[in-house]
Amino acid sequence: xxxGAAPFGVIFGTLAIASGIPVWATLALSALVFAGSxxxxxxxxxxxxxxxxxLWLTTFVVNLRHALYSATLLPYARHLPARWRWLLAFWLxxxxxxxxxxxxRHHVGERxxxxxxxxSSLAMYxxxxxxxxxxxxxxxxxxxxxxxxxxxxxxxxFAAIVAPQLRQRPVLVAALVAGVVALLARSLPYKxxxxxxxxxxxxxxxxxxRLALQxxxx
Amino acid sequence: MTxxxxxxxxxxxxxxYGIRLSFLVFGHRLSFPAWLERALRYVPxxxxxxxIVPMALxxxxxxxxxxxxxxxPGAVVAGAVALFTEHTLAAILSGFAAYGLxxxxx
Numbered sequence: 001x002x003x004g005a006a007p008f009g010v011i012f013g014t015l016a017i018a019s020g021i022p023v024w025a026t027l028a029l030s031a032l033v034f035a036g037s038x039x040x041x042x043x044x045x046x047x048x049x050x051x052x053x054x055l056w057l058t059t060f061v062v063n064l065r066h067a068l069y070s071a072t073l074l075p076y077a078r079h080l081p082a083r084w085r086w087l088l089a090f091w092l093x094x095x096x097x098x099x100x101x102x103x104x105r106h107h108v109g110e111r112x113x114x115x116x117x118x119x120s121s122l123a124m125y126x127x128x129x130x131x132x133x134x135x136x137x138x139x140x141x142x143x144x145x146x147x148x149x150x151x152x153x154x155x156x157x158f159a160a161i162v163a164p165q166l167r168q169r170p171v172l173v174a175a176l177v178a179g180v181v182a183l184l185a186r187s188l189p190y191k192x193x194x195x196x197x198x199x200x201x202x203x204x205x206x207x208x209x210r211l212a213l214q215x216x217x218x
Numbered sequence: 219m220t221x222x223x224x225x226x227x228x229x230x231x232x233x234x235y236g237i238r239l240s241f242l243v244f245g246h247r248l249s250f251p252a253w254l255e256r257a258l259r260y261v262p263x264x265x266x267x268x269x270i271v272p273m274a275l276x277x278x279x280x281x282x283x284x285x286x287x288x289x290x291p292g293a294v295v296a297g298a299v300a301l302f303t304e305h306t307l308a309a310i311l312s313g314f315a316a317y318g319l320x321x322x323x324x
């Protein structure tokens with residue numbers, strides 16, 4: 001997990017600097033928001049200069065899945081003091097959730113669960129900060145990265161993340177619809193096309209899932 | 219610009235931390251709706267695809283399917299390698315190689 005996050009941290013840092021985002025803001029995104037995909041999306045939106053409500057709304061949609069993690073982990077955190085739950089919630093990302101949920105499910109009721117959770121969180125967090133910093137340094141030391149086609153890094157990264165998910169038919173439908181709508185709506189102001197495409201994609205995915213279920217049952 | 223960035227980051231922190239706190243801290247009074255759980259499964263693929271398709275097919279606002287557009291073949295290679303190898307880093311690097319090669323060729 002730690003190794004897996006490294007290239008994304010570096011690409012994020014480099015991309016943010018090459019897109020003209022200042023060092024402090026790049027580091028602040030990693031240190032305070034600490035949510036990889038929304039940070040990438042933010043780089044693209046901020047460098048396009050979108051209105052703040054659009055950025056915040058997009059962040060909300062992209063990170064809403066963390067609410068599911070929060071709900072799933074609640075049974076393991078119920079007994080913890082409130083200040084622990086406030087603290088652990090801050091680091092709740094995809095990777096932390098994956099590791100911690102598996103560990104706690106197999107070792108229910110052990111006293112050290114919270115320590116394991118905190119340790120994993122801190123490891124993921126420091127790891128992400130380190131690789132972001134490396135990316136920032138790369139971005140700074142190689143000026144003109146943008147002209148080398150660094151914006152392609154985002155395309156390649158996201159294509160590589162999405163492609164394996166497309167084996168599931170409803171996800172494929174969701175992606176196709178989102179892609180077509182995004183392409184058609186690309187000239188809408190405030191990058192609203194992204195939101196529109198995301199909503200259309202999610203609805204299409206749900207619809208495809210329902211149709212597949214109906215076909216499956218006579 | 220600085221104020222814009224401060225507000226941008228602050229708002230993102232508030233939204234993201236709020237989501238993460240939702241159930242862990244206030245969960246005793248909430249329950250997670252099943253339809254939302256199903257909908258969330260499609261969010262990453264929909265958002266990421268919506269981001270990259272316009273970049274890959276219309277890098278300069280107009281749809282460009284000519285050989286001058288290296289984004290498209292690069293994205294296809296990155297996606298194909300990820301699909302068949304499940305190796306994200308290899309996929310990104312292959313995509314970059316294809317993109318660079320394409321730009322050098324045309």
